[in-house]
Amino acid sequence: MYKRNDGLTEDNRLQNRFTSYLCRSVHNRRIDYFRGKEKPLRIEIMLEDMDYLVTEEQDRILQFAEYDALRQALKEIKEQERYILLARVIEEKSFSQIAGETGLSYKGAAAAYYRTLERLRKLLGGGRRGF
Known part of the structure; x- marks a missing residue:
């Protein structure tokens, strides 16, 4: 059965730090992915808006x-x-x-x-x- 990591031993603290690092890395990568998907759309919209500025x-x-x-x-x-x-x-x-x-x-x-x-x-x- 699964036993929760209490963080009392050095191994458990190390595992907690690594798990935290992994979660943060996945979170940051997910944000980078969505920003990358959004960036071309922003550039296209900006270019379309520039046409209206020049009259x-x-x-x-x-x-x-x-x-x-x-x-x-x-x-x-x-x-x-x-x-x-x-x-x-x-x-x-x-x-x-x-x-x-x-x-x-x-x-x-x-x-x-x-x-x-x-x-x-x-x-x-x-x-x-x-x-």
């Missing part, structure tokens, strides 16, 4: 010109830099996740991200912070 023809022309400049600047950076930038900005991945996917360290992924931002600022002709 005048001149605004549309400026918008396309900015997109073309950004698209050209993204073509000029390396593939890994582009992946790191888009994973961080679009997919909202952490530097730890990006580092695991690219084989870099946490600091290496963060440094590559910020270097890429600076390079894009220079390519787009903007010297201001807060890209």
